Amino acid sequence: MTASAEPRSISSVLVVDDDERVLAAYKRTFTGTGRTVHTANDSPGARTLASERQFDLAVIDLRLRLTADGLSSGLELVEHLRTSYPEIGIALVSGYLSVTTTVAAVRAGADVVLFKPVTCEEILRHFEAPEQPMGEPTDDTPTLAQAEWEHVNRVLADCKGNISMAARRLGIYRSSLQRRLRRPPA
Numbered sequence: 001m002t003a004s005a006e007p008r009s010i011s012s013v014l015v016v017d018d019d020e021r022v023l024a025a026y027k028r029t030f031t032g033t034g035r036t037v038h039t040a041n042d043s044p045g046a047r048t049l050a051s052e053r054q055f056d057l058a059v060i061d062l063r064l065r066l067t068a069d070g071l072s073s074g075l076e077l078v079e080h081l082r083t084s085y086p087e088i089g090i091a092l093v094s095g096y097l098s099v100t101t102t103v104a105a106v107r108a109g110a111d112v113v114l115f116k117p118v119t120c121e122e123i124l125r126h127f128e129a130p131e132q133p134m135g136e137p138t139d140d141t142p143t144l145a146q147a148e149w150e151h152v153n154r155v156l157a158d159c160k161g162n163i164s165m166a167a168r169r170l171g172i173y174r175s176s177l178q179r180r181l182r183r184p185p186a
Contacts, residue, residue, distance in 0.1 A: 008089055008127045012036040014055040016046040016077060018065035026059065029120040041065060043077045050081060055088055059123060061116075062094030062101065075101075075108045082109025089127045093118050095184050098153030115184065145185035152180055 013035050015026040023039040030037040038053065040046035042065050050058070058081055062074040078090055092105045095116040102113045112126045142150070152170065156177075159165040167177040 007129060008056065010035060010056045010089065010124055010127055012053065012055045012057070013038070014046060014049055014053075014058040015039045016041070016043070016058065016064065016074070017061040018042065018063070019061075022061070026120060033120065033124070043073075043080075046077055047080060050085060050088075055085070057089040057091065057123075057127060059091045059093060060110075062092060062096060062105075075104055078105060078110050079108040091123050091126065093123075096153065096181075098150045098157065100154045100157045143185065149180075149185040152177070156181070 013026075013030050015023055015030070015037060016039070017023050017026070018041050020041065023041065027037045027039055038049050038055070040049055046058070046060070049055075058078075060074040060077055060081075064074055064077070074092055074094070078092055081088055081090055089112075090110045091112040091114060092110040093114045093116050094101070097113065097115055105113045112123070114123065114126075152166075155169050156163070156166040159169065163177055163181075164174050167174040170177065
């Protein structure tokens with residue numbers, strides 16, 4: 001999903017994820033494509049880096065480590081970056097996306113919302129060479145598994161993350177819901 005079909009030149013990247021292995025992989029791959037990469041494992045670290053340097057692209061995980069100031073959502077960071085640095089390209093990535101989360105991310109200012117795992121090349125393609133102009137039809141019909149995943153996550157979001165309540169609303173056992181949440185759609 002791309003908010004703008006205008007190609008951008010990406011030379012500096014900020015990657016924010018609380019998993020050090022993911023950060024190392026992104027840094028290695030983006031650096032291999034000739035880009036300058038800086039990483040942060042939480043929202044305050046990302047804010048500090050963004051205030052010190054100018055970035056063309058920020059790749060932000062949806063779920064970040066809870067910090068002392070209570071910041072843990074990638075959505076809050078997306079909103080801050082969009083407000084403070086309107087020219088930066090923002091890609092929100094997560095293995096826990098739903099329609100509700102995607103809409104919230106776009107409203108917060110994300111240009112692109114992508115499922116993990118996602119390659120650096122795929123992220124860059126959305127910014128440097130958009131696939132098609134806005135308004136053209138796509139063949140991205142979700143599979144039944146994706147539609148179910150989105151519904152389950154929407155119900156979970158409606159229940160404010162309470163797994164027991166969401167399981168009751170879905171009419172399934174709590175353990176069944178936990179299993180479904182551990183395996184994203186194929």
